[in-house]
Amino acid sequence: MTDSLAFPGKNLPIDTSIILESISNLLGELIPPSIISGLTVEATDPISNKVKVKAGHGSINGKLYSLNQDVTIEVPFNIDSASTLFYVSLYVNGVKIERNKNKDILTLARIVVPNPGTTNRVKDSRDDYDIWDAYVINNKPIILYGDGRGNLEEDSIDLLRDNIGDILADNIIGNIRLSEDLKIINTAGTIELNSNSLKLKDSSGNLLSKFNDRGVYFYDTNAVELARFTSVDARIGNIIIGTDSISSGNFSSGALGSGFKIEDSGHAEFQDVYIRGKLTSTVFEYETISTIGGNLLVLDGDVLDSDMTALDASTLVISGDTNFSVGDILRMKDGIDDEWVEVTGISGNIYTITRDKNSDYGADSNPIWKKGMAVVNYKQSGDGGIFMTASESNAPFINIFKHTGSPWSSIDTVTRFGNLNGFLGYSTDLYGIAIGETEKYLKYDPTNGLRIKGDITITGGNASVTYYQATEPGSSGDSNTPKDGDFWVDTDDGNKTYVYDSGSWNLTSSLGITDSNGKITTAATPSGAGLYLGSSYMGYYSGSAWQTYIQSNGNFLFKGDNDNYVQWDGAAMTVRGTLNADDINVGTLSGITIQGNTIQTAASGSRVVMDSNSFVAYDDSSGGGLQVFKIILSNPDSGQFEGDVTIGDYNNGRGIRWNTSAETFHIKGDITASSGTFTGTVNVGTAGKVYIDGPNEVIKVYDASNNLMVELGRL
Incomplete structure (x- = not known):
């Protein structure tokens, strides 16, 4: 406490501000910081890296502080990755989250961080399931009451029983009644008991085993489950013991399955079975009907010899019963996951791989395949396998297939035996064999018989062989051995054809x-x-x-x-x-010469006639004898010349003609012009009787002796 106030003399001047400050300091030492109402710290909903401080009142050093409304404030997990404890403090100007506690500041709550650097969200209270989450401990005082004789009254006893924190139980003797939130930990910290479970830990705090109402669990120091025993099943490592079976944790049934399973009915399914001794059977089935459920895939493969991780950089270790090559495409599949990988490096039976070729999983989030998992090898582009099914669409059939380097997205069937529906053009259920592709195939079914598309080359056997070569087959230096009936096409002698008969080649054509x-x-x-x-x-x-x-x-x-x-x-x-044709589709003739006497569209009536002398069009009047268009090509009639063009019935005074020789254009009949322009000069009549000179804007009239009689225009 500070020094008491002293007044050594009378009638001395007194500064009241000093008195008030002294009283305030005295109250600050006598009255500790406290929460009067509200100011509760809670997790957000949903939980996050923030907390909410409720509005309320508190006192600090005898002074009243108020928070008028709820505020939300972020816990600095991303800035401070080392602190295990944060304090929520009330200041005169607001709320802060700090690493250290200040005795002169009102602390509202503590935030406990179980795993700094990993913890990134805050809950209202601690639990045993999300053990890495931070939790809030509000800093409100608790008042206990007694009966005056050294005993706590009932409400105080209930409060202690329900809310007391960790109890060191090394020396507790007798019965302990645990509340829902009570936790008992021994001094060494290796045994922890709460209302949910009993946990055993090593000296470093690593969970080794846990007992609760669901069963018993055992862990390694990395918190990975080693074994469990529950009311539903039991598991030791990768072996699961159920109520009616024993199986591996990676068991999946079928042709692409993995692991094993033994049922109490006596049924068992394994990947591979090695029997060193004698195989004895009470009943050995011979010539009986067998059935295989699902599909059967025939490919090379092996099994994992050690567990894989989820990392992209995980290696693949196999038992070594077969060898994979760089570039091989491998597949692992169970009832949940299906992953394709590619071999990129080899060291004994350890393979470096590129994982998740089909991009089904995120980075470092691949399936964790266990030892004993089947690894199927689809090999490389151009390789394939055999697929048999009696349950797929259009079954039953056997497919021989190949792939082009991406079998997860594209499988090409090259041969099918059985039901051909859906392959090489078949759309109905027909049974037979089909080999090849769309434009090159051999197909047989009882309905359509044998069908072949593509080249056929016979190079041996009892059938005749056709040799395409310059050298005589079977002659000196030629390795062929011809037989009777073989053909030889002599490629350097006009492709002459020979047939082999009685030891010699005979020219056929x-x-x-x-x-x-x-x-x-x-x-x-x-x-x-x-x-x-x-x-x-x-x-x-x-x-x-x-x-x-x-x-x-x-x-x-x-x-x-x-x-x-x-x-x-x-x-x-x-x-x-x-040449008679009902319809001729005319395209383009380029560089083509048509020879003959006459080409005409009809023998009579309206028609077009073309011969070596002229091109003539006839109308249908007068039996088709009237020429309406004519071009003279050669051998003109009297008074006509090569190149003359006649349109209309010119000889009867209705038409026009171009005279090539005279270079004149003749019109018989009336001329009617609705518009247009004459350019140059125009002579009207013989001997130039009327002369129209457009460029000089003059009209002149001459008499028969060519004397100028009249001149009009610009003189």
């Missing part, structure tokens, strides 16, 4: 064009009339000449007689005879 008639003939004439088919031609021979002929290079001949045929000899198309 050699096509060519003769200069004498320009028709397609054969160097080797067939022996008689008939339909002939060779390796490079086909046609009908009448006994003396080819009537129909098609050659592999595109040449053809379709012949009725010498005056009626169609022929293509590789350079020109010849049509001899009348």
Whole structure:
């Protein structure tokens, strides 16, 4: 306490401010900071890294401080990653969160931080489930009352029983009744008892085991569960013991499954079974019907020899029963997760991989695959496997498939046995075999028979072989061994065709064009009339000449007689005879010459006729004999010249004509012009009787002797 007030003399001047300050200081020492009402600190809803301070009143050093409204303030987890305790303090100008407590400031609450650097949110109270969350302890005083004889009255006893904090229980003897929030910890901190559970810890505070109403749990020093025993199941490591089965924690049934399971019914499912001794069976099924549920996938693979982590940089360790290669695509799948990885490095049975090729998981959040997990190898682009199913859509069938480097998104079927519906153009249930792709395939089913699309090359066996080469097959230096019926196309001698018979090659045909008639003939004439088919031609021979002929290079001949045929000899198309067509679609002719006498659109009536001399259009009057348009090309009639153009019935006084020789334009009939302009000079009549000079704006009239009689205009 400060010194008492003293007044050594009388009638001395007294400063009242000093007296008031002294009284205030005295009250500050006698009355500690306290909360009068409100000022409760609570977690936000939902919980976050902030707390809410309720409005209220408090006193500091005898002075009244008020918070007129609720305020929300952030706890500096991101700034201070070392402090385990923060204080919420009331100042004259507001509320602050501090690392240290000031005795002269009103402390409203403490915020306990269990794991600095990890904790990032605040709750109202501590619990055993979210052990890393911070929690609030409000700093309100508790008043206890007694009965005057050294005993606490009932309300005070209940208050202590329900709200007392940690109790050191090393020397407590007798029964202890625990409230919901009471916790008992031994001096060493290795045993902790509360209303929810009993926990055993090591000397470093790591949880080793826990007992509660759900069961018993055991952990390693990293808080990873080693074993549990509950009313539902028991688990030791990766082995789960259920009420009716024993299985691995990663068990998934089916062709792409993993792990194992043994049921009390006697049914068991394993990935691989190795039997060193004798396999004995009471009943061995022979020639019975068996069934496999689901699908069967036949691919290379192995199993994990150690657990993986969730990290992207996790390695993959297999048992070593097979070897993977750099670039191989691997797959692991259970009932929940499905992950594709790619091998990027190899060290024995330890593989460096790129995880999550299908981008199904976040960074360092991949599935934690356990030892014994099946690892299926889809290998690399162009590789594949076998898929069998009796339950998929359009089943049953067996597919042989391949992939192009991304099997998680694209699998290409190259062969199917069974129901072909859905493959290579099949849209109904037909059974057979289909091999290939859309434009190159071999398909067979009982309805459509055998269908082949694409090139067919026979290189051996009992069927005939066709050799395309310059060297005679079987000759010195050639490794082939021809047999009777084989064909040889001599590629350096006009593709002449030979057939092998009795140890020698015999010429069958050699096509060519003769200069004498320009028709397609054969160097080797067939022996008689008939339909002939060779390796490079086909046609009908009448006994003396080819009537129909098609050659592999595109040449053809379709012949009725010498005056009626169609022929293509590789350079020109010849049509001899009348060409009748109901409809001709005309495109563009470029660099083409059409030879013949006359081309006309009809034999009579309205028509267009074109020959080597003229181009003439006829109307339908007078039986189609009236020319309405004509261009002279050559051999003009009397009084006409090459290049003359006639439009209309000029000879009967109705039409126009351009005379190329005289360079004159003649009009017979009236001229009616609604508008237009004449340029240059115009002579009207013979001998220049009227002369119109537009450029000089003059009109002149001459007599028959060419004497100027009248001149009008600008003189």
